[in-house]
Amino acid sequence: MKPMSGLNEFEVIELAWKIFEKDKEELLNLDDATAFRHGNNIVVLNIDTFDEETDWLPGMTYFDIGWKSIVMSISDIVVKGANPKGCIISLGVPDNAYQENIIELYNGIKSACESLKVAFWGGDTSFTKTLHLSVVSVGIADKIISRKTAQPGDIVYSTGLFGLTSLGYKILLDNEIYNIGLKEILESLYRPKLIDLEFWSIISKYVNASIDSSDGLAMSLNLISEASNVKIIVEQLPLHPLVYQNVKDDEKAEELALYRGGEEFHFIFTASPSNSYKIEDIAREHRCSLYRIGYVEKGSGVWLKKENKISLIHPYGWTHGIKWEKKNEGSYS
CATH class of the missing domain: 3.30.1330.10 (PurM-like, N-terminal domain)
Incomplete structure (x- = not known):
């Protein structure tokens, strides 16, 4: 056995x-x-x-x-x-x-x-x-949106900023002290909010692929990449300012938000460039947050492009059974 x-x-x-x-x-x-x-x-x-x-x-x-x-x-x-x-x-x-x-x-x-x-x-x-x-x-x-249908050339969006739950887990589980914005940090874990449903119902017809971020930012991006058999290039990490304010080290803040979060329940999605302006206009009309974070191209894996350097974003995140760990590195190329 x-x-x-x-x-x-x-x-x-x-x-x-x-x-x-x-x-x-x-x-x-x-x-x-x-x-x-x-x-x-x-x-x-x-x-x-x-x-x-x-x-x-x-x-x-x-x-x-x-x-x-x-x-x-x-x-x-x-x-x-x-x-x-x-x-x-x-x-x-x-x-x-x-x-x-x-x-x-x-x-x-x-x-x-x-x-x-x-x-x-x-x-x-x-x-x-x-x-x-x-x-x-x-x-x-009327239409379902798979995580398998991201297309080369698509724009990658997030409906929210990451890092609050990462800080919250460090506070509650590792006894670390982050005092700036403590109420907002804990609220993100205890009572998470969803995207405006009316806004999403309008823009969803323009969306090619989507996933919710319950597994964290890095893992969610990798799940879309693997399922769609595409490469995702992240040009702008959607990090909440409270992460930088509390951690005070940009590299550590980015690593924390990428790999040690989860259960933000933001939506990560891709859309054709021909639909991007429609989506962004609708977001402004509904006063909904929307962040353009990167793009899709042929290839595999998720990559962070920063100051003309490119580095792999590993498929790590929250996983039941092992908490924050890699999914299965061998399944990604």
């Missing part, structure tokens, strides 16, 4: 697909979500799980857990082009919880659902040794 310890989430997924056959009618094929046609519509689904032992950060309340669990799942269907409709949950209630705790959790779920204008459809409840909360989100799309 081979122990599971030491395996990461990607390797566990690979074990599954050695046994199961992929459904030819499923449209996304190992992406942020699952999609299939139903009549004239495309139904998009995602399941995401919050587990007490791996996901409960110090200082996080039951309300935060409810909020974040909804955002985690909804993000994955929205980034694929779906209009989110509703969600169901599976809740494992721990023996040591109080009724007030679970009411607080439900209020967090309710608040997130109301903010994102999605319905709550109920679910399943059991009693467990530790808290777990799985959320299944359902949406409808």
Whole structure:
């Protein structure tokens, strides 16, 4: 018998697909979500799980857990082009919880659902040794956006700035002290916000490939590169100014934001240059943040171009089972 310890989430997924056959009618094929046609519509689904032992950060309340669990799942269907409709949950209630705790959790779920204008459809409840909360989100799309369809010549965008969650993890897990903007840093981890859904629904028809950044900046860019079989050149790292202000060393700040983040839930996407001005005009009209960070060309890997020098951005990031580590360096060229 081979122990599971030491395996990461990607390797566990690979074990599954050695046994199961992929459904030819499923449209996304190992992406942020699952999609299939139903009549004239495309139904998009995602399941995401919050587990007490791996996901409960110090200082996080039951309300935060409810909020974040909804955002985690909804993000994955929205980034694929779906209009989110509703969600169901599976809740494992721990023996040591109080009724007030679970009411607080439900209020967090309710608040997130109301903010994102999605319905709550109920679910399943059991009693467990530790808290777990799985959320299944359902949406409808006219067009789905794969991570496999980035094209040479595309512009690469991010809908947000990176590094706040990186600082937050260092504060909460490594006991490091970063005092500048502390409230904003912790808020990014406890109650992450999604992109303006109306804005995304308008520009998504111009998007070629997309992914949400739950695995961190470096890993997310590499996942698009690998899936699309293209090279991504990053010319401008989308780093939050609080990273530089707290770390005070540009190189360390950039490395921290690239490799030690995750769960920002920003969208990283590519679009044809012919559509870039439309997208940027719509962002200005909706007063939504949008950052042009690089471009796509033929080749492989993700590269940082800085002062006429180019360096590899490794496929490292948050991975369940090993936390911040490389995915599988051998699978990238």
